[in-house]
Amino acid sequence: MFHLRLIVPADRxxxxxxxxxxxxGATHLVVWPGxxxxxxxxxxxxxxxxxxxxAVLADLRxxxxxxxxxxxxxxxxxxxxxSADEAERKAPGDSADSVVWEEIxxxxxxxxxxxxxxxxxxTVATMIAACGVLLDNPILIVGAMVVGPEFGPLAGLCxxxxxxxPRLAGRSALALLIGFPVAMAxxxxxxxxxxxxxxxxxxxxxxxxxxxxFIFQPDWLSFWVALLAGVAGMLxxxxxxxxALIGVLISVTTVPAAANxxxxxxxxxxxxxxxxxxxLGLNLVGIVLAGTLTLLLQRGLWSLQAARAKRRPPSxxxxxxxxx
Numbered sequence: 001m002f003h004l005r006l007i008v009p010a011d012r013x014x015x016x017x018x019x020x021x022x023x024x025g026a027t028h029l030v031v032w033p034g035x036x037x038x039x040x041x042x043x044x045x046x047x048x049x050x051x052x053x054x055a056v057l058a059d060l061r062x063x064x065x066x067x068x069x070x071x072x073x074x075x076x077x078x079x080x081x082x083s084a085d086e087a088e089r090k091a092p093g094d095s096a097d098s099v100v101w102e103e104i105x106x107x108x109x110x111x112x113x114x115x116x117x118x119x120x121x122x123t124v125a126t127m128i129a130a131c132g133v134l135l136d137n138p139i140l141i142v143g144a145m146v147v148g149p150e151f152g153p154l155a156g157l158c159x160x161x162x163x164x165x166p167r168l169a170g171r172s173a174l175a176l177l178i179g180f181p182v183a184m185a186x187x188x189x190x191x192x193x194x195x196x197x198x199x200x201x202x203x204x205x206x207x208x209x210x211x212x213x214f215i216f217q218p219d220w221l222s223f224w225v226a227l228l229a230g231v232a233g234m235l236x237x238x239x240x241x242x243x244a245l246i247g248v249l250i251s252v253t254t255v256p257a258a259a260n261x262x263x264x265x266x267x268x269x270x271x272x273x274x275x276x277x278x279x280l281g282l283n284l285v286g287i288v289l290a291g292t293l294t295l296l297l298q299r300g301l302w303s304l305q306a307a308r309a310k311r312r313p314p315s316x317x318x319x320x321x322x323x324x
Contacts (some may be wrong), residue, residue, distance in 0.1 A: 001079050001088065002053050002100075006044045006058030007070040008035070013042040019059055020044070025052025025091030047076065047084055049091035050283055051098040054302075064076055073102065099238045099298050100254070101163060107237065108159045111152025112172040117143045119182055121149040122255070126183040127190050134200055136209040141256050148255035150176065154284065155237055158230075158291035160300065180258055187262035195266075202267040215260045216275035217252050218282050226252055226286025233287065234294040254283045 003286050004026075013031070020026045025048055032043040050057060057071065065071050118198045125148035132140030156172030159165065194200040214222070261276035 001076045001084055002048045002050060003074040003076050004046050004048050004053075004056070005070075005072040005074070006060065006065060006168045007036040007039055007041050008065060009039075009041045009068050012065070012069075013044065015063060016060065016065070019063075019143065020046050020056070021058055023048075023052055025087050026056065027047035027087040028081070031317060032306050036069075038067060045048030046088070047081075048081065049084075050100065051088070051091040053098070053100045056100070057100075057102055065082040075103075099295075101159075104159055104237055104261055105163065105165070105168070108152065108156040109171070111149065111170060112168065112175055114171070114175040114178055115144075115166055118149055118152075118175060119179055121147060123183040123186050124180045125149075125255045126187045126259045126262065127159055129256040130187050130263050133209070133212050133215060133256060133260045134212050134263060135202040138211050141212060141215075142257065145252070149178070150254050151233060151287075154230075154287050155177070155233060155291060157288050158295055159232060161292045162295040173218075180280075184258050184262040184265075187259055188266045191263050191266045200263075202269075205267050205269060205272065212256070212260075215256045215279060216264070216272045218275060218279040222253070222279060223282045223286050226283040227290040229283075230287040230290025231294045234298075238295075238298060252283045253279055257283065279292050 006016060009112040010033075017029070017031060020029050026046045030044070032045075034041075035043040053073070057073070060066075060071055125144045128140055128147060129144035131241070132138070132144060153172040153175040156168050156175075160169035162171060191200055257276045257280035261273045261280065264270070264272035264276060
């Protein structure tokens with residue numbers, strides 16, 4: 001469940017209170033008249049079933065609380081309450097299938113911003129992957145995949161396409177378009193530095209590398225893996241399954257492909273560089289395409305569930321149940 005806390009202008013407090021009273025997925029409703037100081041107004045709080053959250057937030061934003069008050073949402077890990085169980089039972093749909101768009105937008109907005117931290121993680125991941133490809137070491141490749149932060153901007157592009165958020169799309173695209181070239185340039189310098197110490201050389205790149213050669217040999221299987229990763233990644237975000245997201249990160253070869261391209265360019269092996277960049281492009285396109293389609297399908301299915309729920313007659317005891 002979620003805990004919802006609102007700052008509501010006094011002239012809209014009754015409307016918000018009534019909205020939450022008749023919402024079958026809301027419970028533990030509390031009102032503190034005049035408690036808010038900045039901005040001034042009433043403070044209203046309740047607990048919301050995940051399934052009901054998006055619809056309630058849309059109604060609250062329609063009342064102007066986003067502009068004249070405040071809407072805060074907090075995920076509750078533990079809730080021991082019979083009335084909360086009743087609210088989840090009465091809320092339409094299944095909690096595991098519900099999509100809270102505001103939660104996804106907030107998460108992807110934070111993860112898709114070009115920052116020093118984002119560049120640092122991407123650069124470190126690419127350098128680790130460079131060691132992995134030259135040593136033909138899949139353990140280092142997997143480690144680089146986990147460290148790489150590139151799935152955040154990719155998810156941001158998917159959300160921006162579905163929700164029509166051009167600013168999020170621009171921010172996500174900027175992170176990728178600047179992040180990868182910067183990480184690759186630093187990795188080329190890193191390769192030259194280790195080469196000067198005798199730790200890297202061209203022969204390591206050109207030799208047979210059976211465990212990592214797939215990185216610079218893209219094929220249709222690579223594209224299908226990227227599609228599946230895009231689906232799994234979006235499902236993990238919308239259902240808050242962080243464990244599943246780790247599996248997604250180690251199933252795509254974005255960072256290793258960028259690393260192999262960097263090393264290949266440094267040693268003037270443009271055949272491998274072209275193959276690696278092709279692998280990188282296949283993964284980026286496949287993830288964004290599949291992620292966007294997954295979100296569109298989820299939104300469509302949830303809209304159908306919400307429409308069916310609205311056609312159902314309300315329970316005569318719903319209002320009484322929510323006031324306790």
